[in-house]
Amino acid sequence: MSDASPLLVVENLSKRFPSTRGVVRAVDGVSFEVRRGTVTGLVGESGSGKTTIGRSVLRLVEPSSGKAVFDGVDLFTLPPKEMRRYRRRLQIIFQDPYSSLDPRMRVGAIIGEALDTHGLAKGAARQARIAELLTKVGLQPEHARRYPHEFSGGQRQRIGIARALAVEPEFIVADEPVSALDVSVQAQILNLIQDLQAELGLTMLIVAHDLTVVEYLCDDVIVLYLGRIMEQGPARAIYARPRHPYTKALLSAAPVPDPDAERSELVLEGDIPSPLSPPSGCVFRTRCPYAKPVCAEGDPVPVPVTGVERQLSACVRRAELEAEGVL
Known part of the structure; x- marks a missing residue:
């Protein structure tokens, strides 16, 4: 409640x-x-x-x-x-999931960037957290190795949601x-x-x-x-x-x-x-x-x-x- x-x-x-x-x-x-x-x-x-x-x-x-x-x-x-x-x-989920994701970065780096900025996880713990977030939004851990253009619009929005959730x-x-x-x-x-x-x-x-x-x-x-x-x-x-x-x-x-x-x-x-x-x-x-x-x-x-x-x-x-x- x-x-x-x-x-x-x-x-x-x-x-x-x-x-x-x-x-x-x-x-x-x-x-x-x-x-x-x-x-x-x-x-x-x-x-x-x-x-x-x-x-x-x-x-x-x-x-x-x-x-x-x-x-x-x-x-x-x-x-x-x-x-x-x-x-x-305080975080934000943007309207356009494509333009809000850096096309030059892999998904793991996009989600992990917030963890790096706030010093929340490193090494194996960082990779585990990224995998956990991808799973939570309905994607696969191996998707961390791909680029945004390899996903559909709905999948890209899931990535954006995972990024917003990364810092809890x-x-x-x-x-x-x-x-x-x-x-x-x-x-x-x-x-x-x-x-x-x-x-x-x-x-x-x-x-x-x-x-x-x-x-x-x-x-x-x-x-x-x-x-x-x-x-x-x-x-x-x-x-x-x-x-x-x-x-x-x-x-x-x-x-x-x-x-x-x-x-x-x-x-x-x-x-x-x-x-x-x-x-x-x-x-x-x-x-x-x-x-x-x-x-x-x-x-x-x-x-x-x-x-x-x-x-x-x-x-x-x-x-x-x-x-x-x-x-």
Whole structure:
């Protein structure tokens, strides 16, 4: 059973990228928690800031402001030498398993590189650890002698997972871990991630645009739009009854395997606005079919949903829409 206490607490995380046309607000004041031993999903359309959040937490991208308190320590305040020590506890599984693996290195060297960096194993112990990791992710020990190009996409992602597990991390960011894979192998990798998370007691942050992936893997969900949180809370509660129009629209667009299942249709019109000049007030209002003038005022933040523990919604008209039966 997972501990209810948070392992990671993110507060007012913002990331801005300068461009020739202005400043891109990739992430804008995001706050959330990831509970110890659980899986939290970051979901939203392309350009919502999912990957930037995941990489900022690990400081693969330096945040513009905010905090990321991991096990009581703000990672954003650590000097490079101290942050390097923490990298053993925080790892990442990349989206593209081919480009994230050095084609000039054999698989054994790729996995063993982390062991060397942190001084975890040498000689026979190192080789045994590499063989153990390959076996754990469903590959063979002799695969250590091969190069990445000799494997399929699914096998390469298994190698990436083995590399992330090599240093026995506590927290892993999985950035769209199956989006670059054939549909036929996606389920295999999802099952592997689920089994490893349960076996090792990992805490994970999953970046995904596929709501079926999030529903399958995650305990909690954070719904993002244009760098801001629209809704967050327990996955079961959000999938059963979304409390923000954007979440409802995403769920309406997701395929349902049961052709006889009833579903509400909420089709979004237009494209996501430019992060160079986001709309005032609720950033989703320009595409929301329920928007009113009040939605252009203020800066809505996620507030608790009455009667549902830990579920929050950033819709200023939520109470009205609930009364109308829309949400």
